Amino acid sequence: MMKISTNSKKDVYIHAAIITLLLMVLFFGFFFVYLPWSTNHGDAITVPNLKGLTMEEAENLLDERNLDFEVTDSTFTAGVKPLTVLSQYPLENSKVKQGRKIYLTINTETAPMIKLPKLTEMSVRSAEQQLLVSGLLKPDLEYQNDSRQNEVLEVKFEGTKIDAGSLIAKGSKVTLVVGNGTNSVEMDVPCVVGQLYDEAQIVIKGSGLQIGTVIYDPTSTEPAGTIIKQNPECENGNKVHSGDMVDLWVAGNPPN
Structure with missing residues (x-):
């Protein structure tokens, strides 16, 4: 039998270090080499x-x-x-x-039913995002003559108009009817010259038109607040579309 010399403390330390090293090699070899190999080997x-x-x-x-x-x-x-x-x-x-x-x-084999979110009066981009968030596909777009450009006017599904809250299968595709910014219906320009500014506003807005630029003329001899000129003029058969602007010239100074 081989004898280990332990004549000095130095020999004892050397032998202890060797034994410790061997134990560490065995430990790491078993857990990090043999065990993974034996676990996965062949299967x-x-x-x-x-x-x-x-x-x-x-x-x-x-x-x-x-x-x-x-x-x-x-x-x-x-x-x-x-x-x-x-x-x-x-x-x-x-x-x-x-x-x-x-x-x-x-x-799943069958799509769940969801409620159609409110999309009318929204911009096309906002409506598309709302549809995607709700689990519906990017919609088809159908444009029609209307002054509300890129605004959703109504929603269709399979050719039929549907309202917000209607049940629809998740993953479906709807059609958004969108205004193209124009109106094919022409109208006569309303005459507001000679009217007071407040009255002219009611007439213009009631005709589906908008107030454009308002210019005040302090040199006018007409009573303050009276419309002295408009553009387009209401004479010569001038026509406008819904949503068009009407510029006004008003006698007197602008209000404070």
Whole structure:
């Protein structure tokens, strides 16, 4: 039997260091080399990517690799075919043993019904964002002559007008009817010359027109607040569209 010399404290320290080093090598070798190797050796399987596959395709692919599956959740995603895999666990390229169960989340077969949000009187961009947040697809746009440019006038689904609060399948596409900024209906220019400014405002706005630039003339001999000129003029058969501007010249000084 080999004897270890311990004639001095130095020999004892050397031998203790050697023994400690050997124990550390054995420890790390067992836990970080042998154990992982023995655990995965011969039966480690790479998990395939199942996202986007139908249930039948996913099942066939897992069968080929001796893996099992279980559907643990279902949700609805617009634009994705029913019964399509949305997510999986373990993730693709994970190493697992034969027979391991892969947990799947799939797209539901039937879309849930949701309430159509209020979209009228909104801008096209705001309405599109509201639809996407609600789980509906980006809408088609239908423009019509109206002075309310890029404003949603009404909403259609499958050619029929629908109101806010109507039930519609999640993932559906609606059509937004939007004003193009013009009005095809022409009208005569109302005459407001000689009227007081407050009266002229009522006439112009009541005709579907807007007050444009207002210019005051302190040199006018007409009573203060009287309309002395307008543009466009109401003579010579001038025509305007709904929403057009009418500029006014007013006698006197502007109000403080």
